[in-house]
Amino acid sequence: MTGVPSAERLARDLDWNLLRTFLVLAQSRSVTDAANRLGLKQPSVSSALKRLEDRLGKKLFDRGPGRFELTAAGRLLQAEATDIHGAILRLGTVMRDIGDEVRGHVSIAMASHVVSPLLDSALSEFHRAHPAATLSIDIMASREAIDAVNARRASFAVCLVNEHSPGLQYRRLFREFFGLFCGPTHPFFGREGLTLNELSGQASVSFVTDRMTDALRAVTLMRNSAGLDDRIVGTSANLEEVRRLIVAGLGIGPLPIHVVTEDVAAGRLWRLPPYENPPAIDVHVAWNPRTRSNRAEQAMLQRLLETIEQTPLEERIYI
Template sequence: MSSTDSAEKLARDMDWNLLRTFVVLAKSRSITEAADTMRLKQPTVSSALKRLEDRLGKRLIDRSPGNFRLTKAGELLEKEAIEIHGAILRLSTLMRETVDEVRGHVQIAMASHVICPLFDNTLTEFHKTHPLGTLSIDISASRYAIDKVMSRQASIAICLVKDKNPALEYKRLFREYFGLFCGPSHPLFGLENLRKTDLAGHSTVSFVTDHMSEALRQVTLMRADADLEDRVVGTSANLEEVRRLIIAGLGIGPLPIHVVKRDIDDGHLWRLPPYDAPPAVDVYAVWNPKARLNRAEQAFLDMLLAQIDTTPMSEREYV
């Protein structure tokens, strides 16, 4: 049998529910966890994985003792399965739009607590120009926001970017600068003329993506340069929750300077060194050029890109 015939047979015989199950398995730490997520019994999920592996002739997940991770074949399949799953989910939306092409929904996947006047202006313009269009904003960690765009479950993502996926398009929306802060109960709160050496050994809180290999690498370097305690006592993917941990006094932590100006004025947070040359982090608009956008999605994307293109970068840097 030729490779073309084999591919056609696979497409004809494939049970797409197996791919849906595999998408959940790929993001889980065990078959039991995946079964709980899908509200199925563990043997049912195990059987589905075995059938998929038999159908493809490849081992997809290493399930040896103490291990549950994707094989190389599994990693490749996950990328394709996410995109296929997203395309199927969008079918119902596309069918609805054939009835009334004027209406459309824009699903925005966004990192937590994005403060950007340019983006807000786009929301205002979109609503005024297309009052029948609807929007929803789903807050999630940046990597999950990008997954949603890749799988076509979201129209656009507003998020941090670690590595650019060549299958997606990126446009820098704005740049923000991070500083280190402490809360009212911290011993350094309210002290003037502090130096970086004064921070040495203090406990720290931060974002779950505050690692050398992640998008907040510059923030990680800032914390290391301040010689803070290596052990991070509290983490969250949500900016509001990192802010809560800092104000509660668990430790010193990083936050975007422009986002917390009111907290500083209200006495909830205190800025710590370094005061000069704070690390810069870029926030991007990310979209999938292969996605078939409805009229509302395309209009919103066009408006946002126009706003970016006509606004100098100097006006999109927030300190």
């Protein structure tokens, strides 16, 4: 492996296809796995990795029996290559038609079942003002939504936030509160006056982010205080699927209280303790200031941020 090349020579000689192959390798379990994802032969991928390592003068993967991990240099390259990949994906933005009418596509990465009149209002006002613009909403886990914004695959995200990524900017959209619920077949359904201690040992279902180190840490603490069984029998990143598991009777689970008000009224769900001081979870808008946004993206994000600024915090707390 040669020494580290000069920055100028590297910029001149480095092939983007090598970086694209590297990004797939970084997300794969082995060279063979990466080759299958790329639709290439394994020797071709191995050769591409060797050429990239030779050009950079660095070993990018620690490889051995049952081991395929990024080195420190590999992790650094992954972060930089992801940024470059996002910029290339958005080259069409530079070529957009600059006219009086706002055109372009807005891609929103959103956590499951975000219920907010503010967001609905901003979407409605945006469409009325810019009918030629298009918009898509992709539902994903909050961590994936943040990754999409970091990689510039999404215009912005509406999601839960565990830790602030240093390259992004954030604004709180609203605060919601979580409670514990059971379905009609559960023995606690319809029972009044239950205490938290009576939930001890009961089976539970929850979100994949219901962990002490993730965005629903406050919900994890609530489940722990109830003494629910440590083994979670069903999980999902999608609120509707967690709701389905609860209604189906697999166990007790957490849901945003304001989202399931109609389900409780209709007899599909039953609220369980704790009834006081339920855990609060903030939903944020997150965006990447380094992204070269098209005019539609700029207008939609500005509309949403203005709506937040014009609405007092007490009106953005949903119970």
